Amino acid sequence: MTKTFAELNFPGRLIAVEGLDGSGKSTQIYLLKRWLEQQGLKVFFSEWNSSELVKNATSKGKKRELLTPTTFSLIHATDFADRYERQLVPLLRAGYLVLCDRYIFTAYARDTVRGCMPEWVRGIYDFAAHPDLTFFFKAQLEVSLQRILDGRPQLKYFEAGMDLRLSSDPYESFRIFQGRILEQYLGMSTEFNFSVIDANQPVEAQQSVVRELVAARIDLASFVASHPGPRP
Amino acid sequence: MKRTTAKRNAEPVRRAITVPRASNRRFYGHGIPNVDLNRLAGKLIVVEGADGSGRSTQIARLRNWLEGCGHATVQVGLKRSTLVSEELNQAQNGNILSRTTLSLFYATDFADQLENIILPALKAGFMVLADRYIYTLMARDLVRGMDEAWLKNLYGMAVVPDAVFYLNVSPEQLVQRNFAKNHVLDYWESGMDLGLSRDMFDSFMSYQELVAREFRRLQTIYGFNIVDGNCSPEEINAELQRKIEGVLAAI
Numbered sequence: 001m002t003k004t005f006a007e008l009n010f011p012g013r014l015i016a017v018e019g020l021d022g023s024g025k026s027t028q029i030y031l032l033k034r035w036l037e038q039q040g041l042k043v044f045f046s047e048w049n050s051s052e053l054v055k056n057a058t059s060k061g062k063k064r065e066l067l068t069p070t071t072f073s074l075i076h077a078t079d080f081a082d083r084y085e086r087q088l089v090p091l092l093r094a095g096y097l098v099l100c101d102r103y104i105f106t107a108y109a110r111d112t113v114r115g116c117m118p119e120w121v122r123g124i125y126d127f128a129a130h131p132d133l134t135f136f137f138k139a140q141l142e143v144s145l146q147r148i149l150d151g152r153p154q155l156k157y158f159e160a161g162m163d164l165r166l167s168s169d170p171y172e173s174f175r176i177f178q179g180r181i182l183e184q185y186l187g188m189s190t191e192f193n194f195s196v197i198d199a200n201q202p203v204e205a206q207q208s209v210v211r212e213l214v215a216a217r218i219d220l221a222s223f224v225a226s227h228p229g230p231r232p
Numbered sequence: 233m234k235r236t237t238a239k240r241n242a243e244p245v246r247r248a249i250t251v252p253r254a255s256n257r258r259f260y261g262h263g264i265p266n267v268d269l270n271r272l273a274g275k276l277i278v279v280e281g282a283d284g285s286g287r288s289t290q291i292a293r294l295r296n297w298l299e300g301c302g303h304a305t306v307q308v309g310l311k312r313s314t315l316v317s318e319e320l321n322q323a324q325n326g327n328i329l330s331r332t333t334l335s336l337f338y339a340t341d342f343a344d345q346l347e348n349i350i351l352p353a354l355k356a357g358f359m360v361l362a363d364r365y366i367y368t369l370m371a372r373d374l375v376r377g378m379d380e381a382w383l384k385n386l387y388g389m390a391v392v393p394d395a396v397f398y399l400n401v402s403p404e405q406l407v408q409r410n411f412a413k414n415h416v417l418d419y420w421e422s423g424m425d426l427g428l429s430r431d432m433f434d435s436f437m438s439y440q441e442l443v444a445r446e447f448r449r450l451q452t453i454y455g456f457n458i459v460d461g462n463c464s465p466e467e468i469n470a471e472l473q474r475k476i477e478g479v480l481a482a483i
Contacts, residue, residue, distance in 0.1 A: 053328070054337075057319040066315050070264050070343045070389060075316070078336040085330035115265035123385035127332050 004132045005092055012092030013218050014129075016103035018185065019137035020178050021159070022147035023199045024206070028137065029101050031207045032214065036097060041223040044091050048102035051082040062158050069114035072158070076107055077124050084128055097223050104128055105192060109184035113177065114164060133217055135210060136189060139199035141179055148174075249302035252480045257354075260366075261388015264347060269391075272354035275479060276391060278365040278456075279472075280447070281399030282440055283421050284409035285461045286468065290399065291361050293469045294476070298359050303480075306353045309363035313344035324420060335373045339386055342369065346390065354391070366390045367398070367454065371446035375439070376426065394479045396456030397472055398447055403440040405462055407433070 005014050015032070017025040029045070036043045049058060058075050061067045067075070091098055104125040111121045148155075149171065157163065160170040161177025189196060195213055197206050214220070257269040277294070281287050295305050311317050320337050323329045329337065353360050366387040373383055401409070410417060419425075422432050423439025451458055457475060459468055 053319065053323055053333075057316040057340075061315050066344070066348075068264075068343075068347050070347060071315060071340055074336060074340040074343050078333055078340055081333040081336050082329065085332055117262040117265070120262040120385060120388060123382065124336075126382055126385075127379075 001126055001129055004130045006132050008129055010092045010129075011095035011222075012098060013132040013223075014088070014092060014098045014100060014103075015133045015135070015214065015218075016100040016105070016131040017135045017137065018102060018105045018194070019135075019199065020139065020141075020144040020182055020185075022144035023137040023139045024147070024203065025135070025137040025199075026101055027203060028135070028197070028206055028210055029099050031203075032210055033099055035207075035211055036099075036214075036220070036223075039220065040225055041220060042094075042096045042225045043099065043223075044087070044096050045099045046083055046087060046101070048100075048106055049076060049079050051079045053082055054079040062156070065157055065163070067158065067163065069111065069116050069163075072114060072163075073107065073111040073116050073121060073124070076111075080104070080107070080125070081127070095223065097218070097220075100131070103131055103134070105134065105185070105188055108188060109181045112184055113161070113180045130192065133214065134192060134194050135213075136185060136194035136196050137199040137206075138185075138196050141175075141182055143200060145175055145178060247301075250480055252303075255394055258392050259388065260390050260392055261385060263391075264343075264351070264389055267351060272351065272391070273357040274354040274359060275395075276350065276354060276360045276362065276393040277476060277479070278362040278367075278393045278396040279399065280364055280367050280396060280456070281461060282401065282406050282443065283418060284406045284413065285399040285401045286409075286465060287363055287399060289465055290397075290469060290472060291363055293465070294361055294472060297469075297473060298361075298476075303359045304357070305359045305361055306349065307361045307363065308345050308349050310338070310368065311341055313341040314348070315344040316341050331373070331376050331378060335369075335378060335383075335386075338369050342366065342387075343389060350391070362393070365393065365396065367396070367447065367450055367456070371443050371450060374446045375423070375442045395475055396454065397475070398451065398456050398458050399461035399468070400444065400447075400458050401461035403437045403444070406440055407436060 005012060017029045019025040033043055033045050054075065058079065061071065061075060088098055107125060108118065108121055112118045155170045155174055160174040162170060162173050164173070164177065166176040167173040188194070197209055199206065252275060254273055255275065257272050259269070279287050279291055291307065295307065298305050311320055316337060320341055323334070323337065350360050350362070370383050370387060374380060407417075417432050417436050422436040423442070424432065424435055426435075426439065428438045429435040448458075459471060461468065
């Protein structure tokens with residue numbers, strides 16, 4: 001499927017953020033969420049790799065280093081499918097604004113870098129409609145690396161791409177791995193119509209671009225909650 | 233089982249152990265990254281069929297026979313992976329997964345065993361006996377309305393087996409065999425999630441017929457051997473052995 005939710009006539013709209021670890025995308029989508037909530041709109045936020053059910057298996061696989069590129073890909077696809085079918089689609093049918101911290105493009109980039117065939121990976125995620133708006137937070141590789149390495153010096157095995165045997169040094173491995181993922185993202189940018197945000201800018205500057213684009217592309221007034229939900 | 237073995241042992245002629253020829257191995261589709269197919273010397277033999285079709289009996293006999301012939305064997309089946317089998321069982325008990333998720337969960341379980349058991353065993357020259365393979369997974373999903381092209385791409389990771397046998401047993405026979413074994417029909421084997429009927433017996437009959445229909449269709453694509461599962465276990469095993477001997481001697 002290469003259609004967006006709008007093209008499929010869903011009343012809801014899906015906004016996704018993509019980018020490297022440390023690009024600041026999670027901060028930006030959080031601020032976007034706060035802004036939308038404060039306008040009294042129906043908003044739902046979903047994170048990559050967060051389905052309760054699949055989490056167990058994923059963390060077991062990661063802890064014991066049981067995952068191969070193929071099973072790594074499939075277990076994340078399972079997690080995504082669970083959230084997609086049980087949460088995203090019903091909410092979008094109900095006219096929600098759904099915000100996703102990472103979407104299928106994360107899988108396209110990571111799994112391809114791990115050596116899975118791109119056509120195979122894309123075929124698996126073919127059940128999912130595309131976002132109505134995808135922000136790509138493009139930071140200089142060194143800036144993203146520094147943000148991560150400053151904050152959490154203990155890198156996890158798969159996070160650092162250690163399974164790819166790029167280097168026996170986790171930091172070096174992480175650098176090479178992230179560099180390759182960045183290449184994948186840049187290659188997809190035009191194909192999937194990413195709205196590229198300069199992630200080297202201050203948080204506020206980025207957020208104002210994000211809000212402007214959302215307001216321009218989505219008719220926000222149609223997402224006002226008729227039943228006010230619990231105060232966030 | 234004992235009888236067959238005894239008879240064979242009594243035969244005066246001691247047959248030489250055959251070393252099987254290498255298969256012309258390939259994947260169905262995109263395959264698994266970093267696998268050298270030329271190094272997979274063993275043979276992959278698949279037995280498919282519903283619960284109660286006699287799969288395990290046949291596999292036990294094949295194992296006995298193959299080992300008697302000097303071949304090392306290893307067995308695999310669905311939902312036996314270290315990675316996700318526990319979680320998959322949990323999810324099935326709660327019946328909380330939607331169809332794409334369940335399908336991908338099974339695919340993950342399959343991939344884990346493919347990479348950690350099947351491929352290493354083939355590399356080591358073992359005879360791999362698979363109690364079900366991708367065809368059951370595909371047939372179940374097709375009955376649930378999943379897209380065939382999507383499934384073909386997904387299971388393009390699988391290696392093409394050397395022989396696939398489908399034990400075809402009528403739903404009427406399956407019911408009788410299931411009851412003879414444990415007096416209860418399984419929720420999933422009855423396709424209760426499909427809402428075909430609230431009556432479990434009716435649902436079982438309709439579901440098994442739908443699955444069998446998918447298998448017959450898949451047979452035309454994948455060309456596996458359909459075996460009349462209503463024959464006696466001895467007759468069936470003789471047929472399987474004959475075909476496998478052909479595989480082992482394949483030129």
